Amino acid sequence: MNDLSIHAKRDAALRTPTDLGANATTDIGAALTGVLADMFALYLKTKNFHWHMSGPHFRDYHLMLDEQGEQIFATTDALAERVRKVGGTTLRSIGHIGRLQRLPDNDADYVTPQDMLAELADDNRRLTGFLRAAHAVCEEHNDVASTSLIEVWIDDAERRSWFLYETTRQPR
Numbered sequence: 001m002n003d004l005s006i007h008a009k010r011d012a013a014l015r016t017p018t019d020l021g022a023n024a025t026t027d028i029g030a031a032l033t034g035v036l037a038d039m040f041a042l043y044l045k046t047k048n049f050h051w052h053m054s055g056p057h058f059r060d061y062h063l064m065l066d067e068q069g070e071q072i073f074a075t076t077d078a079l080a081e082r083v084r085k086v087g088g089t090t091l092r093s094i095g096h097i098g099r100l101q102r103l104p105d106n107d108a109d110y111v112t113p114q115d116m117l118a119e120l121a122d123d124n125r126r127l128t129g130f131l132r133a134a135h136a137v138c139e140e141h142n143d144v145a146s147t148s149l150i151e152v153w154i155d156d157a158e159r160r161s162w163f164l165y166e167t168t169r170q171p172r
Contacts, residue, residue, distance in 0.1 A: 023141070024086065024141035024143065025086055025087035025088050026088070027137050027140070027141060028083070028086050028088065028137060028138055028141055028143055028146060029083045029086060029087070029088025029089065029090070030088075031133065031134040031137040031138065032079055032082055032083045032088075032090070032134055032138075032146065033083055033088070033090045033091060033100065034100050034102070034130065034134070035079060035127075035130050035131060035134050036076060036079040036080055036083070036090060036091055037091060037096070037097045037099075037100035037101040037102075038100075038101055038102055038103045038127055038130055039072055039075055039076050039079060039127070040076060040091070040097045040101070041097065041101040041103045041104075041105065042072055042103055042120075042123055042124070042127060043069055043072040043073050043076070044105075045103070045105065045106055045119075045120065045123065046065055046068055046069040046072060046120060047065075047069045048106065049065055049106075049111065049116040049117075049119075049120060050062060050065035050066050050069055052110075052111070052116075053065065053113060053116065054113065055113045057113065057167075058113075060167075061113055061116075061117065061167065064163065064167070065120075068120075068160050068163075071156055071160070072160075075153055075156070078149060079149075082145070082146055082149060085145075086143065086146070102126070102130065103123050103126060103127065106119060114168055117164045117167050117168045118164070118168050120160075120164050121160075121161050121164035121165045121168065124157045124158075124160045124161040124164065125157075125161050127157045128154055128157045128158055128161065131150050131153055131154045131157060132154065134146075134150055135147050135150045135151070135154070138150065
């Protein structure tokens, strides 16, 4: 059996009936899977900084990042399931995430608390842009369920950005 027939069999076995059409399935699946890769990257970076936080505001920052990490992680299942509901397939491995993610990792041995918070604020703002782009794709295909979910995730990312920004502001 050649690779083409193997892929055709796999695709047929995983196909979910939808009224959105093949182009919508492809476009929406790709847009949401890209966002999903970024969500996983942001989740792991948030947890990395949560685990490696230090300093006089440790407790407050540690708890805030834990809360934000839980919120980010909670979106991953809904995102992946949405891709499947519209007839697509989604992430399969950490390697797949690495190939698709647009948010950079941070593997530094030490990052100051202020730099952690500023980097996460920037990442959440970038994620908001990725979500807006995915929203446009879903809107183009009249996928109101995905656009509705994305609108909530945009609000969540904006809230995280706001909180992170406010924690880095210097008193006046």
